[in-house]
């Protein structure tokens with residue numbers, strides 16, 4: 001189990017605030033840290049990895065102390081793999097050498113390249129690869145040391161949707177094959193839903209909720225069948241009703257409200273758009 005109980009003062013965009021987190025992650029679990037920009041997600045990963053020192057508290061992994069008042073285990077002794085948005089590959093080495101640099105194990109490198117469908121590209125230069133291929137090499141390299149923990153900081157956010165979906169599948173394959181604990185920082189609810197069994201939601205340095213993706217994101221109440229959070233962009237009166245324009249996940253939708261319903265609503269409010277079971281259509285627009 002990974003046990004993190006740490007405090008650290010951070011300098012946020014709106015002044016200082018305290019990152020104060022207590023979280024436990026079961027061995028082999030695939031979890032997500034979710035929350036607004038600047039809430040402290042990356043700092044948690046960096047503290048776990050040993051790149052950032054907490055002000056107080058402890059970090060323990062499988063009973064081993066990574067950090068407490070007396071101990072601060074060096075990053076290279078923590079057996080942690082990383083994957084960030086920028087690939088951080090060695091451009092002067094070919095694909096397979098990037099992997100072998102992490103660990104000189106040809107059989108493992110070959111197996112990982114096979115899982116990532118990179119066979120045949122062993123000797124390709126990094127600069128000749130697409131973004132998706134580079135990220136697959138970076139993923140394979142992160143797993144070369146067979147880390148106990150894999151930290152993923154928005155690793156797929158620079159990729160187009162099709163490539164994201166592929167990379168998610170590779171991540172799942174690696175997780176299944178090696179059984180490491182994985183901590184993913186992502187803003188993509190669909191991605192978290194697909195990959196993670198548990199989500200920790202952070203706000204201003206505190207964990208405000210945790211649970212399964214369904215518990216966290218469905219936000220159902222009563223007989224609602226779906227509910228999406230959005231932001232009010234415009235409120236217009238049309239005769240006896242109000243039409244509210246809401247931005248939901250990058251899409252605009254209009255919701256018709258009565259006077260009473262629109263009474264307390266103003267532009268920029270955060271809202272939840274929900275519907276019951278009747279009359280909802282689902283149409284496939286793309287086969288992936």
Ligand SMILES: Nc1ncnc2c1ncn2[C@@H]1O[C@H](COP(=O)(O)OP(=O)(O)OP(=O)(O)O)[C@@H](O)[C@H]1O
Pocket residue numbers: 009010011012013035036037038039040041042043044052
């Ligand atoms: N070592 C540090 N000392 C003080 N403040 C820090 C330190 N590291 C990060 N911060 C600040 O803490 C805040 C939280 O940063 P962090 O990168 O952890 O947030 P985040 O939730 O990962 O954000 P994003 O989603 O944008 O990546 C930021 O305002 C950052 O500038």
